Structure formats: C-alpha cells, structure tokens
Amino acid sequence: MILSLQIALKFHQSARNNTLISLVSLIAVVSIAIGITISIISLSAINGFKYELSNRILAVIPHGEIEPINTPFIGWKTVLAHIRKMPDIIYASPYINFYGVVEYYNKWHAVYIRSVDLTQNVYENGLINFIEKDSWKYFCKNTKQIILGKGISDTLGVKVGDWVTILITKDFCASNKLLLSNKISLQVAGILNLNSQLDYNIAMISLSDAQCYCGRTSDISGIAIKTNDIFSVNKTIYKIAKKLNHQIYVRSWMDTYGYIYQDIQMVRIIIYLSIVLIIGISCFNVIATLILSIKDKNYDVAIIRALGAPNIFIQHVFFWYGLIIYVIASIVGTGFGIFIAFNLTNLVIICNDLLGNKIFPEGIYFINFLPVKLNKWDILLVLSITLLLGSLTSWCIALKTRKIDLYKILK
Structure with missing residues (x-):
C-alpha cells in the first residue's frame, strides 16, 4: 500500500x-x-x-402514423408492403380509428376506438402484455367483440362477457343539421390495463370489424408504424414520406406525447x-x-x-x-x-x-x-x-x- x-x-x-x-x-x-x-x-x-x-404508452400509441391527404387511401396495400421492407421499421399495420360513445345500463362514456389487424402477428406490437386474463386469444374478427380500457370498464361497471352499445358517428346531414349515427352491440372480450390515462379513453376492435362499421370495406384511415428507435421516429417517417409517391400526412408520437x-x-x-x-x-x-x-x-x-x-x-x-x-x-x-x-x-x-x-x-x-x-x-x-x-x-x-x-x- x-x-x-x-x-x-x-x-x-x-x-x-x-x-x-x-x-x-x-x-x-x-x-x-x-x-x-x-x-x-x-x-x-x-x-x-x-x-x-x-x-x-407506446404499446398502444403507434410510433408514427401515415394517412392520405385525400381519401380514400388509394394503393395502401402497395404502400404498406413498401414500408415493411424498410430497415428501421419493426412493425407496420393498417388501421381505422374513430370516436364513439359506450353505453351500458344508461351509463355513458366517450371512447377512442382503435382497430387492430388480427391477420398479423399480434405479438409484435406488445399489446397482448396488457390484456387481462390472457383474453387476447379469444379476440377474433367478425365476432362483434371489443376490448375496453380498464378505466372505462370500472366507470361503467362492465366485465368480460358483458354486451355494450357503441354509438358511432356516421355522417352529417346538412339539410336538417343532424348528426347521423350508428348503434352497434358488442361483447366485451377483454380488459386493457395499462395503469395509465389511456385506460379511461381507449378501446379496440378488429380492423375488419372497423371497416364494416364505418362502411369502408376496402379502405383504411392510415398505416401505423413502430420503429427501432422511438426518439428518432420523426426522421424515419419523413424519410418514408420522401420515398413514397403519394400525397400523405405523417405524424409521430412526439406530436401527442412528446411533451x-x-x-x-x-x-x-x-x-x-x-x-x-x-x-x-x-x-x-x-x-x-x-x-x-x-x-x-x-x-x-x-x-x-x-x-x-x-x-x-x-x-x-x-x-x-x-x-x-x-x-x-x-x-x-x-x-x-x-x-x-x-x-x-x-x-x-x-x-x-x-x-x-x-x-x-x-x-x-x-x-x-x-x-x-x-x-x-x-x-x-x-x-x-x-x-x-x-x-x-x-x-x-x-x-x-x-x-x-x-x-x-x-x-
């Protein structure tokens, strides 16, 4: 020493x-x-x-979203295939998202409904880690099922197996200034528990069901992507926008949760x-x-x-x-x-x-x-x-x- x-x-x-x-x-x-x-x-x-x-949070919220400036999204399948080949992309999925109101025994709750493409490998998006009681395996397309956030289910007193009514805005009638809507009865297939704010305003249905309810059988709202590096996602999505020959609008999670x-x-x-x-x-x-x-x-x-x-x-x-x-x-x-x-x-x-x-x-x-x-x-x-x-x-x-x-x- x-x-x-x-x-x-x-x-x-x-x-x-x-x-x-x-x-x-x-x-x-x-x-x-x-x-x-x-x-x-x-x-x-x-x-x-x-x-x-x-x-x-980003297990539910996509890292980036690509939407057409003018609807419908023409050639979206070609765009989706092109995006999936890019090196920085680990997951890309079409979606149709919309707002609605959940009703259960005269209790109402506003909800943002996100669609999930069940034809893909769902294990890639990380959602199933937050579905209670492993009910994801029973969540199928074309079966009138929905997964609710835990905050919504607690507020309405809903449990797995119950049927709820979803009120969806369909169109606006200019002649009599009325908002036309569509009522759908769906069975709760599972509870999404993120222990976060999202539990109080989010629900999920299959993409094929969303297309049916919104009358967009062969169309989508946009393409959700997940990248290797969430903190450089803006560079990735703008790189995608430059390579695509489409008029598209891009945004990332930084626009909503970047704060x-x-x-x-x-x-x-x-x-x-x-x-x-x-x-x-x-x-x-x-x-x-x-x-x-x-x-x-x-x-x-x-x-x-x-x-x-x-x-x-x-x-x-x-x-x-x-x-x-x-x-x-x-x-x-x-x-x-x-x-x-x-x-x-x-x-x-x-x-x-x-x-x-x-x-x-x-x-x-x-x-x-x-x-x-x-x-x-x-x-x-x-x-x-x-x-x-x-x-x-x-x-x-x-x-x-x-x-x-x-x-x-x-x-």
Whole structure:
C-alpha cells in the first residue's frame, strides 16, 4: 500500500479521539451520502418514467402514423408492403380509428376506438402484455367483440362477457343539421390495463370489424408504424414520406406525447445540476474536517517533515485523508440509494395505504404508479461527480500544508 495512504488511514483512525473532528467528519459523510442517495433515487425514477413511456404508452400509441391527404387511401396495400421492407421499421399495420360513445345500463362514456389487424402477428406490437386474463386469444374478427380500457370498464361497471352499445358517428346531414349515427352491440372480450390515462379513453376492435362499421370495406384511415428507435421516429417517417409517391400526412408520437419526454429530459438536467450543488455544498463539511485535521496534526506533520519527507508527500497524506471521507460516503450513499430504489414502488404503495389517497391518481398522470429503473451508468456518473469534486477539494486544502512553519512548531 502507498505510504501516504497508510499514514492517512492512521490519521483517520486517530481522529476518533478528537470529538470535534469526529463530529464534523460524520456530518460530512452523512450529508454526502444523503446527496448520493437522493440522486440515485431521482435518476432511477426518471429512467422508470422514460421506460414506461417507451414500453407501456407506446404499446398502444403507434410510433408514427401515415394517412392520405385525400381519401380514400388509394394503393395502401402497395404502400404498406413498401414500408415493411424498410430497415428501421419493426412493425407496420393498417388501421381505422374513430370516436364513439359506450353505453351500458344508461351509463355513458366517450371512447377512442382503435382497430387492430388480427391477420398479423399480434405479438409484435406488445399489446397482448396488457390484456387481462390472457383474453387476447379469444379476440377474433367478425365476432362483434371489443376490448375496453380498464378505466372505462370500472366507470361503467362492465366485465368480460358483458354486451355494450357503441354509438358511432356516421355522417352529417346538412339539410336538417343532424348528426347521423350508428348503434352497434358488442361483447366485451377483454380488459386493457395499462395503469395509465389511456385506460379511461381507449378501446379496440378488429380492423375488419372497423371497416364494416364505418362502411369502408376496402379502405383504411392510415398505416401505423413502430420503429427501432422511438426518439428518432420523426426522421424515419419523413424519410418514408420522401420515398413514397403519394400525397400523405405523417405524424409521430412526439406530436401527442412528446411533451412527456421533454419534461423527463428537463427534469433529468435539473437533477444533474442538483447533484453538483448538493455534493458541492457537502464538500464544505469535508473542507472543515481537513482544516481542523491539519491544525490538529501540525506536530505530526512537522516531525514527518523533519525526518526528510518532502512537501508533496505531506500533501498526498491529506489528499488521501479527505478522499477517504468521500469514498466512505459514496459506498454508504450508493448502498442506501440502490436499496431504496429497488423498494421505492412498494414504499409508495404503503404510503398510499397509510394516507388513504393515491399519490398518482388514476386518470390524471400518464401512469398511476411510481416506476423505478436503475441504470448503472447513472450510478457511475453520480460517483464520478462525487469523487471528482472530492479530489479537487481535498487537493486544494492539502496545499495548505505548505504554510506549516516547521521551526515554530518544533521550537
């Protein structure tokens, strides 16, 4: 082991005999550890929200949508085949989406009905992971079935197997200024549970049924796509638009839910700045500890220097002395941060039970629970910032050992 580090460890152990230095050192360790713990928990929560946005919300909302400027969508099958051959596309499906009203025993609820092409491999779109009780396998086309969001089913008191009435806007009659509509009776084949806002306004039927109900037997509203990289989807869909010889309108999930991603990124930047500020403020405790230790060890430093140790050696001793505090705080803070992050979702559930109110009420936030996803790179970043600030402050204070007057102390 390095001699300067050995002496620093001895100094650190002997500091326990000095109550003031021990107290200040303990406060430094606790404050830095708390800062690291909060940083890891905050970044894990931000990663969790980003993960749920990518894998839960976008399991229902397509990454991009392509629709014709003028209806009907002529040659859509050719366009669909061309899109599926593109390298960045992992899933492409035709759709017909429309608004309607669900009625069940004189209870009404507005709903956005999305169609699903059951002729494709449904496992590719990730929807089946959120259908309760594995009812997707019984969801067939041309059988007058519908899958409702859990929020809708809870509001109306609907369960699987019940029949509901869907009121669909069909056309507008200009002569008498009436909105013509179509009533359809459908059986609830399953419940879609995303634990999010979408549970309160979304339902699904098969594409063939949607074409029949809307009178568009051979036509579609547009083509939904999913890409490899959801954060560069705009580049992908505009690349598609340039290659196609059709007058089309393109949009991505960034147009509807992009604000959530932007908020997540903004909060992440704020957290990074907070990490620097929290650790920076905690450094003052370490600075105080080092200054007190240097004064307390003046006689020991004078003896070491009298034995022939150069100034740089003394500086290394106190550099290691300060860095030990940061290392201890980093280990403690990282341990607590990882432990709490792993159990944070359960802690929030316990708080909900104790308070009697949900911290994330259903239907208000885009998800109704607190997600957590640990990322080793975030942990390494927090530790790197801590140790970098620790190294700088420790070295700056260690330079003060040059001002120790050897003659005055040993006289």
